Amino acid sequence: MKAFLKNYRQAPRKVRLVAGLIKGKKVDEAIPMLDFLVKRAGFPIKKLLLSAVSNAFQLGVKKENLYIKELRVDKGIIMKRMMPAAMGTGHRINKRTSHVTLVLAEKTEKVKKGKLVNKVVSTVVKETKSKKVSTKKVENKK
Incomplete structure (x- = not known):
């Protein structure tokens, strides 16, 4: 232009x-x-x-x-x-x-797909691990 x-x-x-x-x-x-x-x-x-x-x-x-x-x-x-x-x-x-x-x-805006996907996947994995750990603790207390 x-x-x-x-x-x-x-x-x-x-x-x-x-x-x-x-x-x-x-x-x-x-x-x-x-x-x-x-x-x-x-x-x-x-x-x-x-x-x-x-x-x-x-x-x-x-x-x-x-x-x-x-x-x-x-x-x-x-x-x-x-x-x-x-x-x-x-x-x-x-x-x-x-x-x-x-x-x-x-x-x-340039977004690097590889890094963005890795961050999203890693946070999802951490959240699922933390939820599993918390549910195990709840089960052990009962």
């Missing part, structure tokens, strides 16, 4: 500040964080996250099981502009853009 935001008109180093906050979080935790974030990149990344959730929903994955596996911010094209300076010269201004890639994954 992927979503892309290309040529977002903000410098990558500013967008990475927002990306670092929500990377690895569950989707249900990340959306409210982006709602109350003061940074300008918060709103576009929230829209990107909701787009990725919608893509996952199309594949039949529940929102509750999703977490942000990867959130990568790469540099996009650089628009070059000139600022007039003294004596007819000009200074170059670089207007940087970002490419944002968001990858969601489904988090499932």
Whole structure:
């Protein structure tokens, strides 16, 4: 479940500040964080996250099981502009853009069947042994 935001008109180093906050979080935790974030990149990344959730929903994955596996911010094209300076010269201004890639994954609980079965079997065996012992003691007292 992927979503892309290309040529977002903000410098990558500013967008990475927002990306670092929500990377690895569950989707249900990340959306409210982006709602109350003061940074300008918060709103576009929230829209990107909701787009990725919608893509996952199309594949039949529940929102509750999703977490942000990867959130990568790469540099996009650089628009070059000139600022007039003294004596007819000009200074170059670089207007940087970002490419944002968001990858969601489904988090499932992994249960090792062998160990779980062994624990259940061992507790059942202990309980049956203790019950047998207690019944023998009761019979001996009579």
